[in-house]
């Protein structure tokens with residue numbers, strides 16, 4: 456997945472444009488910037504690549520999720536449905552706007568289970584946030600139908616899935632608002648960065664203002680701009696945007712490499728009867744950022760995971776025992792360990808986590824291994840790796 460593996464002259468050239476003018480900020484300083492508007496250019500490039508009307512760049516993927524919720528009016532006391540398997544940013548962003556994360560089971564897509572979503576809807580539910588983990592996707596037809604029926608906002612977290620499509624449309628462009636991350640380990644990187652994408656003009660205008668202290672961006676004098684509402688600073692810098700601009704132009708090249716490596720590994724592993732693969736919803740095409748598969752049980756999966764590590768097969772994750780991506784290890788959330796006092800709505804709203812069981816997710820994540828597809832591998836290296844992985848899995852069955 457990581458675009459940083461192929462960082463090179465194109466990225467350096469874009470960054471140098473910015474260094475030569477010295478205008479590191481995306482707004483203002485028109486006379487000094489030699490006509491360089493890297494953030495604006497990257498937004499245009501993403502609008503075209505992701506087939507959306509509007510893109511607002513921000514400082515990170517976590518900021519993107521926070522801004523997406525804010526622009527859709529999600530706030531204090533609202534409930535946002537999210538999956539057990541995701542990155543910690545999901546609940547961080549929900550809590551940041553004062554809302555309550557309602558965490559529900561995943562299914563064999565490794566993303567939100569539509570039945571679990573339906574069962575979790577209450578009068579306080581405001582949004583549903585599928586997280587398209589590891590390059591594939593949630594069943595967006597089912598989730599869109601649920602959101603429509605209950606008048607809920609659909610927020611897609613596509614941070615790990617740029618380049619994947621559903622019914623021919625880029626992930627992130629299908630819900631009311633979508634989020635991307637360009638941190639250092641994502642398919643394309645800015646170093647740090649993120650994007651909020653939407654077809655709704657009002658959400659975009661909100662995102663434009665909110666991510667820059669509520670500035671209305673009217674006229675030519677930043678100091679004279681007014682603040683139609685409160686905002687925050689989630690701005691991206693021109694230096695970061697410059698890296699992303701070079702990387703987005705290479706996205707199709709990266710995806711091609713990813714898909715070809717992925718296919719070699721998948722073909723090899725599908726020879727083993729005990730190995731099954733994650734479900735990809737009908738109409739979906741993965742970005743192939745990861746190859747995710749299931750083994751028969753938790754014990755076998757732990758054995759295979761350890762054997763991979765001992766053999767130096769890097770980049771494979773058994774998320775069941777991982778601190779970042781699966782609810783089982785989110786002790787700091789369950790016990791609400793915070794630096795400052797939380798609202799009673801959030802404190803009370805999270806009580807359910809103390810004893811709620813997620814047996815369906817435990818079973819799936821317990822048996823899942825997801826392997827990162829690196830761009831820097833040669834074909835020979837991938838073939839070697841495939842052979843080696845097959846041997847290790849067979850030996851441990």
Ligand SMILES: *Cc1c(COP(=O)(O)O)cnc(C)c1O
Nearest residue numbers: 515516517542544614615636638
């Ligand atoms: C990386 C990631 C984020 C957060 O992005 P940052 O840019 O690291 O803040 C959010 N959601 C998912 C699914 C991610 O993988």
